[in-house]
Amino acid sequence: MSGSRSAKDFFRPLAVGAPAPLTEIPARPSRAIHFFDPSNPKMAAKIPDMVGKVDVLLGNLEDAIKADNKTAAREGLVKIAQETDFGPTQLWTRINSLDSPWVLDDLTTLVPAIGDKLDVIMVPKVQGAEDIHYVDRLLAQLEAKAGLERPILIHAILETARGVANVEEICAASPRMQGLSLGPADLAADRRMKTTRVGGGHPGYLVRQDPPKNELGVADINAARTTYQQDLWHYTIARMVDACAMHGIYPYYGPFGDIADEVACEDQFRNAFLLGCVGTWSLHPKQIAIANRVFSPSVEDVAHARRVAAAMGDGTGAVMLDGKMEDDASLKQCLVMVELAEQLAAIDPELKAQYDAIEVDA
Ligand SMILES: CC(C)(COP(=O)(O)OP(=O)(O)OC[C@H]1O[C@@H](n2cnc3c(N)ncnc32)[C@H](O)[C@@H]1OP(=O)(O)O)[C@@H](O)C(=O)NCCC(=O)NCCSC(=O)C[C@H](O)C(=O)O
Numbered sequence: 001m002s003g004s005r006s007a008k009d010f011f012r013p014l015a016v017g018a019p020a021p022l023t024e025i026p027a028r029p030s031r032a033i034h035f036f037d038p039s040n041p042k043m044a045a046k047i048p049d050m051v052g053k054v055d056v057l058l059g060n061l062e063d064a065i066k067a068d069n070k071t072a073a074r075e076g077l078v079k080i081a082q083e084t085d086f087g088p089t090q091l092w093t094r095i096n097s098l099d100s101p102w103v104l105d106d107l108t109t110l111v112p113a114i115g116d117k118l119d120v121i122m123v124p125k126v127q128g129a130e131d132i133h134y135v136d137r138l139l140a141q142l143e144a145k146a147g148l149e150r151p152i153l154i155h156a157i158l159e160t161a162r163g164v165a166n167v168e169e170i171c172a173a174s175p176r177m178q179g180l181s182l183g184p185a186d187l188a189a190d191r192r193m194k195t196t197r198v199g200g201g202h203p204g205y206l207v208r209q210d211p212p213k214n215e216l217g218v219a220d221i222n223a224a225r226t227t228y229q230q231d232l233w234h235y236t237i238a239r240m241v242d243a244c245a246m247h248g249i250y251p252y253y254g255p256f257g258d259i260a261d262e263v264a265c266e267d268q269f270r271n272a273f274l275l276g277c278v279g280t281w282s283l284h285p286k287q288i289a290i291a292n293r294v295f296s297p298s299v300e301d302v303a304h305a306r307r308v309a310a311a312m313g314d315g316t317g318a319v320m321l322d323g324k325m326e327d328d329a330s331l332k333q334c335l336v337m338v339e340l341a342e343q344l345a346a347i348d349p350e351l352k353a354q355y356d357a358i359e360v361d362a
């Protein structure tokens with residue numbers, strides 16, 4: 001429940017005539033949220049062909065769009081949305097930040113023009129529940145005026161220290177809250193981290209093995225020692241995952257700026273997937289395949305999960321499979337995998353064929 005609204009009012013529209021808020025956020029596949037600049041003619045021309053090949057297309061209006069192109073990007077997005085049938089692909093936008101001179105025009109232009117096609121509005125640099133409340137009320141007013149029949153959802157980017165500190169209240173601020181993404185570049189700057197990258201790791205953030213000891217038991221600190229690079233984003237992503245799970249909404253990684261390094265990109269995405277994220281951003285067409293691969297459970301994992309489910313019968317008790325104990329709790333993890341596989345199979349025929357080919361012998 002939001003801090004200032006009582007439980008009975010939480011699911012009432014915030015403007016007369018606005019659509020009723022959803023009581024549950026649908027689990028729509030969103031492995032890759034693909035960013036494009038609607039003011040860039042080359043990128044814009046590629047969008048119709050990407051429909052059906054990526055789960056989410058996001059027209060970006062904020063950072064990475066030159067100040068001189070803000071209006072062109074907004075108008076470009078309206079044109080693309082009006083001319084494109086998005087089929088199973090969701091259409092999202094990232095509006096300008098709430099302290100910018102552009103955001104009001106973003107919302108008052110987009111909602112009447114393409115509000116019926118927009119699934120989610122991503123709000124950058126969210127600091128606390130008050131930012132969500134502002135967008136929530138304004139969207140309700142604009143939806144009512146435009147006669148929209150379904151509410152547009154809100155996705156917040158965590159990219160300030162205050163936003164991270166307030167992550168739970170942000171998730172709880174509105175029934176429109178669909179999910180959270182990590183904004184590692186802005187967050188690093190706001191935290192005054194000493195990095196210069198857009199997401200990913202850093203070779204200096206590491207732990208080193210203890211020194212070996214000589215025969216007298218004295219540590220040889222000059223001996224070669226293995227180091228292990230650590231994940232700079234583990235803490236923040238873990239907080240996001242817990243806050244989202246608690247509020248029934250969805251956590252996402254965010255941008256990986258080293259477009260050329262596909263291996264490290266895949267590693268960063270997989271860490272997020274394993275921790276509980278449902279998707280990530282793709283900044284370049286080649287990151288879509290990486291995201292789709294990582295955020296779809298492997299055939300081996302789905303086969304194992306179905307095998308555990310079959311062996312567990314009514315879901316209670318404990319059984320041994322391949323020398324390992326399985327019980328109610330491991331079954332619940334397996335069911336997360338099975339449900340995700342079913343959702344993805346419904347929109348991805350290639351994955352469906354792979355999952356359908358699995359034979360389960362208990
Ligand atoms: C990163 C890019 C600037 C690279 O663009 P480019 O140099 O043109 O790459 P290529 O030559 O390899 O491109 C090949 C063709 O593909 C088209 N292209 C490139 N990117 C896209 C795209 N995202 N969608 C559709 N089409 C794309 C090119 O136009 C080429 O076409 P052609 O010449 O006809 O073959 C560029 O990829 C880019 O700008 N990407 C998006 C960047 C972005 O959105 N950044 C903002 C999100 S990250 C962020 O905001 C940080 C975050 O908030 C935080 O705080 O952490």
Ligand SMILES: [Mg+2]
Nearest residue numbers: 063159183186
């Ligand atoms: Mg940012």
